[in-house]
Amino acid sequence: EAGVAQSPRYKIIEKRQSVAFWCNPISGHATLYWYQQILGQGPKLLIQFQNNGVVDDSQLPKDRFSAERLKGVDSTLKIQPAKLEDSAVYLCASSSDTLGEQYFGPGTRLTVT
Template sequence: EAGVAQSPRYKIIEKRQSVAFWCNPISGHATLYWYQQILGQGPKLLIQFQNNGVVDDSQLPKDRFSAERLKGVDSTLKIQPAKLEDSAVYLCASSTDGLAGFYEQFFGPGTRLTVL
């Protein structure tokens, strides 16, 4: 079974530029998550989708971050404009469901973003 795919793996941009990350979850997984992991910290949930609807985006800095999952499959996360403090690894995860109870989350390899 193919895992969660993410691209690009690495991205270096200057502050105030825009950047987009792409995620393709495991086939059939209804729930998709984007996490931000700053060096030395654990992942922090930015947004959770159930199919193409948003379940939780309470920790997404909406003034600069946006995410979509238009057809309920793959997803993009965008930062515009980027700040130095956005330097982190952006992880995408998926699960068969995620609304109640435990569903194992499967993580992709992440995109390492460096903002100069």
């Protein structure tokens, strides 16, 4: 069974630029999560989808971050405009439902200069 796929693996941008990350969850997984992991800290949830609906986006900085999950499968996370403090690893995870184990992708390491 293929795991959670993410791309790109690394991205370097200048502040005020925009960037987008892509996630392909495990086939059949209804729940998809985006986490932000700042260096030296644990992952922090940004947004949670159940199929293509948003369940929890309370920690998403909505003035600059947006996410969508079209057709309840792939998801994209966008930052526009980026700030220096957005430098982090962005992790995508999926689970069969909210009760299931969360499987994480390898993450996208974003550096904002």
